[in-house]
Every structure is written in structure tokens, then in C-alpha cells.
Amino acid sequence: MxxxxxxxxxxxxxxxxxxxxxxxxxxxxxxxxxxxxxxxxxxxxxxxxxxxxxxxxxxxxxxxxxxxxxxxxxxxxxxxxxxxxxxxxxxxxxxxxxxxxxxxxxxxxxxxxxxxxxxxxxxxxxxxxxxxxxxxxxxxxxVDTDLFEPTDRDAARERVGWDTDERVVLFPYDPDRPVKNHELAERVVARVPNATLKTVTGVAYEAVPDYMNASDALLVTSDYESGPMSVCEATACNLPVVSRDVGFVSDVLEGVEPTGIADTEDELVAALTDVLDAEKQSNGRSVLDRxxxxxxxxxxxxxxxxxx
Incomplete structure (x- = not known):
């Protein structure tokens, strides 16, 4: 034995x-x-x-x-x-x-x-x-679900200094990393009515939940990924995610709504428009088992x- x-x-x-x-x-x-x-x-x-x-x-x-x-x-x-x-x-x-x-x-x-x-x-x-x-x-x-949890959006925007009336799309990656394809993110958001792209990088890890809770959607336009962990963290905050089908994105977002997984620029624009027009948080935290x-x-x- x-x-x-x-x-x-x-x-x-x-x-x-x-x-x-x-x-x-x-x-x-x-x-x-x-x-x-x-x-x-x-x-x-x-x-x-x-x-x-x-x-x-x-x-x-x-x-x-x-x-x-x-x-x-x-x-x-x-x-x-x-x-x-x-x-x-x-x-x-x-x-x-x-x-x-x-x-x-x-x-x-x-x-x-x-x-x-x-x-x-x-x-x-x-x-x-x-x-x-x-x-x-x-x-x-x-994922540290005690750190990454949903909080009031307007209060989060005050903490990070963002306008409370914007429709904010978060890009939490270094724009100088080619694999993250920041240019694609810029093109996609530019085609979505009344959307503003916020690129956030280099902030303290403990501050990241504030930026996620201050946003209306997370956008992932990477050419390839091993994760990314930001998708898990956003899901724990009930932040809707629009992403290319890279890494473990489809695995993490299974059963999560609203969300969008697409590959072409046109598909990403349509998915992001739908997510922002829904004007609601996702159910991600109740689905996430990480x-x-x-x-x-x-x-x-x-x-x-x-x-x-």
C-alpha cells in the first residue's frame, strides 16, 4: 500500500x-x-x-x-x-x-x-x-481571485484617472512587442463607434485589477500566445473579452458571455461592437475554475x- x-x-x-x-x-x-x-x-x-x-x-x-x-x-x-x-x-x-x-x-x-x-x-x-x-x-x-474581482466601474475610473463617459477598450500589453500586434488593435478600435483604446503597460501588478474594472472590454490581437494570463484575470473581474483564437483563450472563455473570439480584422470589429453594445459585465467569474x-x-x- x-x-x-x-x-x-x-x-x-x-x-x-x-x-x-x-x-x-x-x-x-x-x-x-x-x-x-x-x-x-x-x-x-x-x-x-x-x-x-x-x-x-x-x-x-x-x-x-x-x-x-x-x-x-x-x-x-x-x-x-x-x-x-x-x-x-x-x-x-x-x-x-x-x-x-x-x-x-x-x-x-x-x-x-x-x-x-x-x-x-x-x-x-x-x-x-x-x-x-x-x-x-x-x-x-x-488566478488570484481575491486580487482580481469585480468592482464598481466608475470608482475604478476615478482611481486610474479615466473619463467616466468613455467606452474603454483595454490593451494591457507592451505596444512595442510585435507579437502583440498593437497596430491591429488600433485599427479595430478605430472602426468601432465611440470606442477608445487604452494601452496600459508597466503598472504595478496590484494596480492591474483597477484598470480592468475601469474598462468595458479587453482586446487581444496577438499573432500567437501561450496564454495570455490577462484573459483569465479579466474573466475573474467579469470584464468581457474579445480576442483572436490564440493560446488558451477558447478554453478559458468557454461558456462566458458576452465575449467574442475572432481572427480577421472585420470579425474582431463586429465582435467588439457587439460586446460594447451589450453594455454589461460578463459571467466569467462564475465559470472560471482557475x-x-x-x-x-x-x-x-x-x-x-x-x-x-
Whole structure:
């Protein structure tokens, strides 16, 4: 008979390329359940992207962590999977983030090879899961539903300094990132009567719910995505979403109304017009099943399965 490992006895080395908010929440919710976590972030050079030197540095840091003191290694992103697999003493859990199996061919191949060598593979979305050829666990990224919750729109607009009479379409991404296709967002909103595009980037994470609650719709025009998490966060705020069919958008928005998923410029214009004309919040919060409690519970279950 197998005995489950007590979460309070677990010590996990978390390896990642980015200390993004959703990753920090993952670590936080695990620690709240008694799992001791230590994080290793692959270093980024002062200019340009990461190269062999940065990954070699991360590998040496990993070996220097006293790997035998951990129960397992949790790799967050396919590209760094080989680093963890090169240590022979501890089981490896790998969470794929999306762009690692939907991005360039070389990245997809590295991620798939690493997935085959891992003791457990986690897919955070169903579209991503369909890309995998190995057994895997479906564990969606969690949303802090205490932070992202519906509030009064006019009060939110006062907090962010927006006119209370505008029909606001939120674009919460860096417009200089080509993949986000800000130009398409501008063209779409320009064709919707009485709509104003608000591009918000670089604000404190804790302030993002105010901008979402101050808006009438969220617009996603990205060419491709691994998520985006902003769709989950908007859904938790009951903010209607109009998006191209990228990442896990169709998965998250299933059963949510009003909403719109489209691909061409004309279709996005029509969908956004319909959503704004509805003049109501979505039912997203009642449909969304991506709370942090579920994330913590499911990750501990995967850890226990690997160790037992």
C-alpha cells in the first residue's frame, strides 16, 4: 500500500527563466501548503537574449544547490528541461508554458525531448495538451481571485484617472512587442463607434485589477500566445473579452458571455461592437475554475504521484 508524502515534508527546487507574477503565485501557494521551495532563475545578460553561457551558469548553480537536499526538481519552461535532466539524482517535474511547444521548431523539439525524459509533465491548458505526445497532467495556471474581482466601474475610473463617459477598450500589453500586434488593435478600435483604446503597460501588478474594472472590454490581437494570463484575470473581474483564437483563450472563455473570439480584422470589429453594445459585465467569474487553491492542490498531487 502506497503512503502519500506529507506536503510539509517536501523540498522542491523550482527552476525558471522568468519570475513572472503567475510563477511567483505558484511558489506562494505551494509554500502556503507547507512545501518548501527554492527558486533558481536562469540569468539574463544585460543586453540581448540568453545564450549558452547563461544556461551553463544556471546548470552549475543547479549542481551547486546541493541537489540531494531536495525531493525533486520542478522545471518551468521546456527549454530548461535538459538542465534538470542532466542531474541524475532527483526526479524531474516539467511544466510547459506554451511558447515552448508552440514556438520555433528547434524550441519545440528541445521541449519535447525534455518532456519524454521527465518523470511528470504538466500542461496548463488544453490546447497545449493536444500538442504533447507524452502522458501529462492538466494543471491550469491559477488566478488570484481575491486580487482580481469585480468592482464598481466608475470608482475604478476615478482611481486610474479615466473619463467616466468613455467606452474603454483595454490593451494591457507592451505596444512595442510585435507579437502583440498593437497596430491591429488600433485599427479595430478605430472602426468601432465611440470606442477608445487604452494601452496600459508597466503598472504595478496590484494596480492591474483597477484598470480592468475601469474598462468595458479587453482586446487581444496577438499573432500567437501561450496564454495570455490577462484573459483569465479579466474573466475573474467579469470584464468581457474579445480576442483572436490564440493560446488558451477558447478554453478559458468557454461558456462566458458576452465575449467574442475572432481572427480577421472585420470579425474582431463586429465582435467588439457587439460586446460594447451589450453594455454589461460578463459571467466569467462564475465559470472560471482557475483559483490558486486548485493550483496548489493539483501540484502537490503531481509531486506525491512522482515520489510515491
Amino acid at each position: 502506497t503512503t502519500e508524502t506529507d506536503p510539509t515534508d517536501l523540498r522542491v527546487l523550482q527552476v525558471t527563466t522568468s519570475n513572472r507574477s503567475f510563477f511567483q503565485q505558484q511558489v506562494q501557494v505551494l509554500e502556503e501548503r507547507g512545501v518548501e521551495c527554492e527558486t533558481l532563475v536562469v540569468p539574463r545578460p544585460r543586453s540581448g537574449g540568453r545564450g549558452p553561457r547563461e544556461y551553463l551558469s544556471a546548470y552549475l548553480q543547479l549542481l551547486g544547490k546541493g541537489i540531494a537536499d531536495f525531493d525533486l526538481v520542478h522545471v518551468n519552461y521546456g527549454l530548461i528541461g535538459p538542465l534538470a535532466l542532466c542531474q541524475p539524482t532527483r526526479p524531474v517535474v516539467m511544466t510547459l508554458w506554451g511558447s515552448d511547444v508552440m514556438g520555433p521548431r528547434w524550441l519545440r523539439e528541445v521541449s519535447r525531448v525534455a518532456a519524454r525524459g521527465s518523470d511528470a509533465v504538466i500542461a496548463p491548458s488544453k490546447p497545449l495538451a493536444r500538442q504533447l505526445d507524452v502522458p501529462h497532467e492538466f494543471v491550469p495556471f491559477g 483559483g490558486l487553491d486548485r493550483l496548489g492542490r493539483d501540484l502537490v498531487r503531481v509531486y506525491q504521484k512522482v515520489l510515491n
